Amino acid sequence: MPASVAYAPAAFAEAAEGASRLRLAAGTHPPRLTVCLPHAHKDHVFGGVSSVLELARFLAPRYPRLRFVSLSPLPEAGSRLDLSPFAKGREAAPPELADLHGDTPLAVDAGDIFLCSFWRSVLVWEAFAGLLGRQGRPANPFYYFIQDWEPGFYPLGLDHLLAEASYGHGQSCLAVVNSLELARFLAQKRYGFGRTVAVRPSLNPHLAQALSALGRKLPPRPTDRLTILAYGRPGHPRNCFPAVLDGLWRWLAAFRPALPGPVTLLSAGTPHENIVFPDGSELTSLGMLSLPDYAATLLQSHVGIAFMASPHPSYPPLEMAAFGLEVVTNAFAGKDLSKAHPAIRNAPPHRPAETAAALREAVTAALAGAGQLRPAVLPASLCPDGWQTNFRRAAIPILRPSA
Structure with missing residues (x-):
């Protein structure tokens, strides 16, 4: 007889389980921008994390409240993201930082708007949309900052299919694509985004x-x-x-x-x-x-x-x-x-x-x-402007909760 092994959930199932640790708070609250990040470690803010924080900085003034949610456990207090650049003008409602790994489910409000930064974070939006659906509410649209073709990170198999499925939310998804090259590729793949805004990346x-x-x-x-x-x-x-x-x-x-x-x-x-x-x-x-x-x-x-x-x-x-x-x-x-x-x-x-x-x-x-x-000559693939000017010129629509 072959030896027995204990069942272990697939990686996506663990991520989905974390995403399901949401609860819908009672009452009506002002809209909140919820920024989903892979981690909240201040010493690892490079590349894609740096760019999504720039997009969050652009979008944040459009929302009365702001929260960052890490899909990894929060590091020790001294190693966490510095939220002070987001705190100006928010003395009454300072920005929050949370994760999905505490003992208490994370409370979400019906007016939350999500900014997803990688495919696993779309699972969190899906869980949120499911909560709204069970209350008879339509799903709120979400921003999806796409910085690479993430299905290509995996061999053909379950993770590849799940990453690609994150591109399948139609009118609910406003895709902000980080590079014209990537935007052309995604257009050739005919993914069904509700709207796509392509930007050339700015130099760090x-x-x-x-x-x-x-x-x-x-x-x-x-x-x-x-x-x-x-x-x-x-x-x-x-x-x-x-x-x-x-x-x-x-x-x-x-x-x-x-x-x-x-x-x-x-x-x-x-x-x-x-x-x-x-x-x-x-x-x-x-x-x-x-x-x-x-x-x-x-x-x-x-x-x-x-x-x-x-x-x-x-x-x-x-x-x-x-x-x-x-x-x-x-x-x-x-x-x-x-x-x-x-x-x-x-x-x-x-x-x-x-x-x-x-x-x-x-x-x-x-x-x-x-x-x-x-x-110094910038490559044409880079935007000569800083990220904030870059995003402003891209005319990114501002999303609001569904009626």
């Missing part, structure tokens, strides 16, 4: 400030040595880390011997063990850098390599190009960043020899211009 405010402090003039890079910066996230298959390593090794073996100066190989993204190549070269992992350290690393690097098996352009290749690096990345359905900036070139991740050839072109171009003071 801290990085934009770093460029402004330089007068948008990039300082010369060293001409007697070379630094290559890789976007290294081994735990995220869409970033093709093995292809980054294969391309670097092919370049080292074929083209490194012709360079007279030292070569430094750096990896930023998530921590991993340093990688030693057969010739003794070493890729040093910097892990998850603070934004000031990331800006400093960009300004000291010559070449960047960042793959993304997704229609979303991903921030690193765009940030690298904005800071003057010569960049190797990849095209995808609806995405060709080589058209967005002259320093970006494509290479197919699954062909390491072509990646090495693209790195050779990037290194040649980088060293040729290394000693020069150059202007």
Whole structure:
């Protein structure tokens, strides 16, 4: 007889169970914007979390009340998100922070409007819509800030289907899509959003400030040595880390011997063990850098390599190009960043020899211009304005509770 194992719920079932821990409060209350986040850890506000907080900052003044709900347990008080930027003018009703992991179900009001930031957070809106339905009320519409094609994060299977199902709420869903490239892809897939607003992403405010402090003039890079910066996230298959390593090794073996100066190989993204190549070269992992350290690393690097098996352009290749690096990345359905900036070139991740050839072109171009003071040029895929101006110009409709 085979051994028995205990039943364990699928990951989505655990998320759905958390979402079901809502209760509808009695009475009538002013509309509240409820922002669903993957976590509430202030030290991990990068990329998508940073962007959704910017959208929340844009929408918040339109609602009398504001609450952030973390789908992960809240960290210790000193590590939680700083809500002070959202508190101005809200002395009577300061912003709240909650999660779905307490002993008491989370109270929601019939006038709540949800801002969902990733597919699992749509499960929370679904649970809320179910509560309203059981009271004979229509579902309130919700904002869905779509920052990648999340079904592509998973192999064909249950999670893929569930992530894709989050795009199926029709007129209830106002999709705010973070990049024109991703918006084109979603349009080709013919998802049934009630309305779609596409925005080009803005440069992270801290990085934009770093460029402004330089007068948008990039300082010369060293001409007697070379630094290559890789976007290294081994735990995220869409970033093709093995292809980054294969391309670097092919370049080292074929083209490194012709360079007279030292070569430094750096990896930023998530921590991993340093990688030693057969010739003794070493890729040093910097892990998850603070934004000031990331800006400093960009300004000291010559070449960047960042793959993304997704229609979303991903921030690193765009940030690298904005800071003057010569960049190797990849095209995808609806995405060709080589058209967005002259320093970006494509290479197919699954062909390491072509990646090495693209790195050779990037290194040649980088060293040729290394000693020069150059202007910072934003890729066309980025919006030159800050997020708040960006969202205002996009004319995002303001959602109200259903009658």
